[in-house]
Amino acid sequence: AQKVTQAQTEISVVEKEDVTLDCVYETRDTTYYLFWYKQPPSGELVFLIRRNSFDEQNEISGRYSWNFQKSTSSFNFTITASQVVDSAVYFCALIPKGDSSYKLIFGSGTRLLVRP
């Protein structure tokens, strides 16, 4: 099965708190790609990061960081010192290398609400 699970439906934090969004994936491919997208109220999906299965290095971009662990099939996303502008729905997604369409397989998303 090719599947992405985001068990957290909604998270609410107070501004400046750190928050981690969980993502667990399933794929039969040994090579695959993982993504995070942000969907603000406008509806547009905004690309945040792409990670391939051979690169388990964690990545940091400003207040955002990603933790990829193949052993647990997880690709978690942490926002440090959250801000109100971070409020959005966040999607984790997967592309197995064997799929020439490169279509994204999305999880159901986590709605993040950052309160002032």
Next chain:
Amino acid sequence: DTGVSQDPRHKITKRGQNVTFRCDPISEHNRLYWYRQTLGQGPEFLTYFQNEAQLEKSRLLSDRFSAERPKGSFSTLEIQRTEQGDSAMYLCASSPGQGVMNTIYFGEGSWLTVV
């Protein structure tokens, strides 16, 4: 780049009517995708084009749905004889070409409500 543009942004239609959505991808992007997103769910793949060729269709794309990309530029998604279950947001996305290293850019979506 002006981004992926979709029109209309919102459409309310009566059950049984036909609707058409248009997508203008980023200039020179030869891959174009359609996704459907229902409330509380992630986007689900419907179909994609490489230039003007429609290369894959999801089982979600019933016979009432048809997508075209006649000149390899803009695309249309038509739903015939709409049903209430078609109510969703229809997202268009484009990418510069083959290869997963090409970022897929999404439009703001077209909301469809069937009453």
